[in-house]
Amino acid sequence: MMTIKEALNLFRISPESKVKLRDHNPGWEGDGKLPEAERRQAATELLAKNIEELSDAQELLYASNTWSVLVIFQAMDAAGKDGTVKHVLSGVNPQGVQVANFKRPSVEELDHDFLWRCVKALPERGRIGIFNRSYYEEVLTVKVHPEFVQDQRIPHADPSKKKFWNNRFESINDFERHLTRNGTRVLKFFLNVSPEEQKRRLLARIDDPKKNWKFEAGDLVERGHWDQYMSAYESLIRETSTKQAPWYVIPADKKWVCRSLVATILAHEIRQLDLQFPQLREDQLETLQRCKVELEAEEPK
Numbered sequence: 547m548m549t550i551k552e553a554l555n556l557f558r559i560s561p562e563s564k565v566k567l568r569d570h571n572p573g574w575e576g577d578g579k580l581p582e583a584e585r586r587q588a589a590t591e592l593l594a595k596n597i598e599e600l601s602d603a604q605e606l607l608y609a610s611n612t613w614s615v616l617v618i619f620q621a622m623d624a625a626g627k628d629g630t631v632k633h634v635l636s637g638v639n640p641q642g643v644q645v646a647n648f649k650r651p652s653v654e655e656l657d658h659d660f661l662w663r664c665v666k667a668l669p670e671r672g673r674i675g676i677f678n679r680s681y682y683e684e685v686l687t688v689k690v691h692p693e694f695v696q697d698q699r700i701p702h703a704d705p706s707k708k709k710f711w712n713n714r715f716e717s718i719n720d721f722e723r724h725l726t727r728n729g730t731r732v733l734k735f736f737l738n739v740s741p742e743e744q745k746r747r748l749l750a751r752i753d754d755p756k757k758n759w760k761f762e763a764g765d766l767v768e769r770g771h772w773d774q775y776m777s778a779y780e781s782l783i784r785e786t787s788t789k790q791a792p793w794y795v796i797p798a799d800k801k802w803v804c805r806s807l808v809a810t811i812l813a814h815e816i817r818q819l820d821l822q823f824p825q826l827r828e829d830q831l832e833t834l835q836r837c838k839v840e841l842e843a844e845e846p847k
Contacts, residue, residue: 596809
């Protein structure tokens with residue numbers, strides 16, 4: 547079974563790395579020398595273990611009330627973002643988690659800078675915040691469709707210039723640096739699905755009446771820009787994977803692999819915050835003891 551150090555080294559993108567997604571296999575499924583059934587079983591057991599650890603970590607996160615954790619998921623359509631969130635956080639207290647989905651900006655959102663709508667959804671101390679898509683759409687979808695910049699009405703903005711995108715990368719890195727300095731751990735996962743697997747999943751949405759609602763004709767339009775999206779992903783990962791806010795490129799063709807890896811990495815990263823339960827003052831401890839004595843002395847009702 548892969549150790550956490552091996553997982554980090556294999557899937558975490560080091561700052562300033564030359565990222566080529568063709569070097570990251572979406573269908574990776576562990577040690578090919580072992581039977582698939584054995585690998586699946588190990589992944590299932592690891593996922594269950596890390597779900598339990600995440601539950602404990604979330605309670606400690608909430609009790610310590612010092613750090614918050616922001617988890618960003620980016621991916622092509624049908625890569626499994628929703629399913630990953632559902633399974634990985636299945637054991638966590640819902641009161642300690644908030645999920646935000648970001649789609650096409652509203653009129654109000656377009657009247658502000660591109661980070662504004664995400665800033666409003668940041669998790670407060672003690673909570674885990676999940677961004678299903680995020681401000682990274684502004685250097686992804688908007689880069690593939692630069693005509694969207696016109697709707698933002700930014701003075702002198704020219705998306706045909708490299709400087710425009712470099713400025714956005716700089717704003718994002720500054721923002722994430724600011725979050726880290728102020729007690730928000732930022733973790734970013736790119737769920738790397740292959741075009742072949744995406745096709746299979748989209749067809750499944752069409753063929754299964756229970757999944758029809760998930761399919762949108764626009765998904766095929768964006769699929770037609772696959773190469774442009776991969777290029778945009780390579781740029782944003784290269785420019786914004788930093789020590790304080792790293793990117794993880796997660797193989798997503800096998801859902802059992804994807805979910806196990808995300809849970810493993812997330813549990814590890816929260817453990818690294820070295821959280822502690824609050825320490826009570828002497829007078830508070832004395833109050834606890836008085837209350838204990840009072841409760842134990844109560845007559846049965």
